[in-house]
Amino acid sequence: MHDSDQQHSEAFFSGLAQPGIQRLRAYDPGHDLVAFRRRFKDSHLIELGSNENPYGPSAKAKEAVLGVIHESFRYPDPLGADLKRALAAKHGVDTASILLGNGSHELLMQFAQVFAGPGVDVVASQFGFAVYAIAAQAAGATLRVAPCNADDHAMPRGHDLDAIAAAITDATRLVYLANPNNPTGTWYAADAFAAFMARIPANVVVAVDEAYAEFVDAPEWASALTLQNQYANLIVARTFSKAYALAGLRVGYAIAHPGLIAVIERVRESFNVNSAGLAAAEAALGDEEHLAWVIGRNAEQRETLASALRARGLTVFPSQTNFLLTQFAAPGDNARVAKIEAALCELGTVLRPMTGYGLGHCLRITVGNADENRRLLAGLDKVLA
Numbered sequence: 001m002h003d004s005d006q007q008h009s010e011a012f013f014s015g016l017a018q019p020g021i022q023r024l025r026a027y028d029p030g031h032d033l034v035a036f037r038r039r040f041k042d043s044h045l046i047e048l049g050s051n052e053n054p055y056g057p058s059a060k061a062k063e064a065v066l067g068v069i070h071e072s073f074r075y076p077d078p079l080g081a082d083l084k085r086a087l088a089a090k091h092g093v094d095t096a097s098i099l100l101g102n103g104s105h106e107l108l109m110q111f112a113q114v115f116a117g118p119g120v121d122v123v124a125s126q127f128g129f130a131v132y133a134i135a136a137q138a139a140g141a142t143l144r145v146a147p148c149n150a151d152d153h154a155m156p157r158g159h160d161l162d163a164i165a166a167a168i169t170d171a172t173r174l175v176y177l178a179n180p181n182n183p184t185g186t187w188y189a190a191d192a193f194a195a196f197m198a199r200i201p202a203n204v205v206v207a208v209d210e211a212y213a214e215f216v217d218a219p220e221w222a223s224a225l226t227l228q229n230q231y232a233n234l235i236v237a238r239t240f241s242k243a244y245a246l247a248g249l250r251v252g253y254a255i256a257h258p259g260l261i262a263v264i265e266r267v268r269e270s271f272n273v274n275s276a277g278l279a280a281a282e283a284a285l286g287d288e289e290h291l292a293w294v295i296g297r298n299a300e301q302r303e304t305l306a307s308a309l310r311a312r313g314l315t316v317f318p319s320q321t322n323f324l325l326t327q328f329a330a331p332g333d334n335a336r337v338a339k340i341e342a343a344l345c346e347l348g349t350v351l352r353p354m355t356g357y358g359l360g361h362c363l364r365i366t367v368g369n370a371d372e373n374r375r376l377l378a379g380l381d382k383v384l385a
């Protein structure tokens with residue numbers, strides 16, 4: 001089939017889609033990493049584009065996967081009861097407050113599927129995680145983007161909770177927050193969030209995406225879970241993809257009031273989390289030592305890498321995550337950054353371009369292990385010279 005035929009047929013079928021989908025553009029996962037791996041198979045690709053965890057999962061999680069693989073002719077537990085019990089114990093909540101997802105991406109989509117739709121507003125922040133806009137649009141809702149924080153002159157800035165609250169209308173049923181946020185790495189303080197929640201009407205669901213929560217060490221930060229008992233309209237999403245290093249097994253979860261969870265359960269596919277993922281996630285929760293070790297390594301390397309990048313004259317935005325949003329040129333000089341990024345790719349170092357976020361003068365760099373970071377810096381020195 002010719003390219004033009006293909007384009008023609010996508011346009012044709014797009015015309016048949018519901019209005020929200022007609023305007024939608026698919027999530028951009030960055031580079032084709034499988035093709036890169038094939039190309040660089042002998043010379044060790046440095047993959048710092050997807051915020052994966054370079055230290056790998058707990059040995060207990062790997063063992064658990066092997067333990068269930070011989071049972072994989074059976075469907076997984078559609079309730080995920082064992083994992084829910086482990087999560088309930090960890091977070092001090094009832095199992096009825098927990099929703100499991102095929103990654104938290106699935107859950108973020110479900111929130112909009114359930115609470116948004118034509119005639120409904122969804123509010124998110126400028127520079128917020130790309131999935132929120134996709135979820136809102138896919139549901140046929142109207143996305144309202146609140147401007148980011150203007151407190152400081154650095155670009156980009158974090159969530160402006162006042163602006164987000166101000167963007168809420170009578171038609172708003174869902175707000176997406178990320179704390180910390182991807183791709184900016186920014187976070188907001190516990191007291192600011194408490195004040196925010198006090199202003200939000202009970203008929204607006206506030207979804208807080210805490211994909212990077214485990215990496216946070218800022219004392220002013222607190223999980224939104226601390227307000228769980230106070231607000232039935234608050235839902236917190238977490239994932240096993242980042243600190244637990246299980247991105248390939250696709251497990252996420254959300255915690256909220258059992259009534260809210262029960263409504264989302266209506267759209268959940270019965271076997272959305274597979275048996276390997278369920279077993280690995282449960283085992284990973286039981287290995288707090290490994291998690292603590294990963295968090296420690298990440299904090300150390302985050303600091304070291306940020307200093308090394310700053311020493312090269314680059315602006316590194318403060319981050320409480322496992323990535324560093326790094327400014328390589330003046331705002332608007334995207335061409336220069338695209339060149340740097342392409343040159344790094346040629347050296348086998350993959351970072352994440354940010355043009356889709358309107359931050360084309362920046363690249364998002366996952367904090368690798370010591371060896372990866374050293375090689376990244378060596379490549380960068382070549383490219384910037």
Ligand SMILES: *Cc1c(COP(=O)(O)O)cnc(C)c1O
Binds near residue numbers: 209211241
């Ligand atoms: C990585 C990430 C997720 C998690 O995605 P999974 O589907 O759980 O792998 C969710 N939100 C943000 C902001 C992320 O960066």
